[in-house]
Amino acid sequence: MTRPAGGARSRTGRRSGDSGSKAAILQAARVQFAEYGYQGATIRAIAAAADVDPALVHHFYGTKERLFAAAMELPVTPSEAITAALARREPGSSPGTHMVRSALALWESAGVLGSLQAMLRSALTSEQAAATLRDFMAEAILRPLASVAEGTNPDRTSYRASLIATQMLGLAVGRYVLRFGPVAEASPDELAAAIGPVIDRYLTGDIS
């Protein structure tokens, strides 16, 4: 794959100046994701709409997930955040406890909540936006969760991953959007102690 140098004119004559190209790519990505969903949008079509070489999109963003995260102004790429959080786990804490603590730290870092809230609001308003978010979560969140579940209990991993997603989603909406008193006020450590074992159950427990 050729990687045009930033700012250089590619031999196709297409736009390749870094900041202008990035803005055009992100704008095209938002339109294509909204129109065709997460599965339907392709890097090739986004590049064409932005009038740049597909290689430049790969050069800037690497994967469709990272491009989506950038277009939605997510400050992190979810699958990478999940993988990194689980890799940093201290020997003493259970996977679930660690996952709750890491998620709270991520959500409470700048910029994440606004993006989550905007995505959830769109999903509640438009079936197309819900489908896009669903497909994105399946690939970026449920798949890495399932691979963790797989390492511990290979039975029904995608069901286990989506059960985890229900608890984490409810925690985020309850703590930050609806702000249920005691859950909004609890410390991350208290929540990790209360909810961590639930995540462990969904990861490896007997759920039938």
Added chain:
Amino acid sequence: MTRPAGGARSRTGRRSGDSGSKAAILQAARVQFAEYGYQGATIRAIAAAADVDPALVHHFYGTKERLFAAAMELPVTPSEAITAALARREPGSSPGTHMVRSALALWESAGVLGSLQAMLRSALTSEQAAATLRDFMAEAILRPLASVAEGTNPDRTSYRASLIATQMLGLAVGRYVLRFGPVAEASPDELAAAIGPVIDRYLTGDIS
């Protein structure tokens, strides 16, 4: 408390015809709840805005919670549904398993999902709507849940109730709005088996 007969003119000369009064009360209630929130709105002020006697509002709706549920077109009054569901519990099933099964049955009955989705959408859009929903849930959902927790484990009942609310909320959004594949496709019995013990943990387990 006087209860004017439906259709009769009250001695104050205010409107009291049943269907016209009900429509006026519900419309006034929506305006007052939106403007002053669930706590701030009063039956007295709603009656005044609807130009009816407060006793008529009590006659038709009994409590502020039932008036709110009617104004929001909820097909049930949440605290009554929770209390009734827990009273119907068969001896063999745990409280949590029973709660999950009852909630799914309620959500899958006609009309509930649309209301929930509309309320959640408003809460994501407006801080005032979020505050109204938060206060309403505190009174109509968290309080009856806390009284169940209290019967079994009197320690930190409102924290326990709000942990339960996070899991149930995430289940509803994950199954019906975002429709995470395996959670959307699972049967109520499967979900009750997987999630019921989580609710039991929040009700009575060691959460610290």
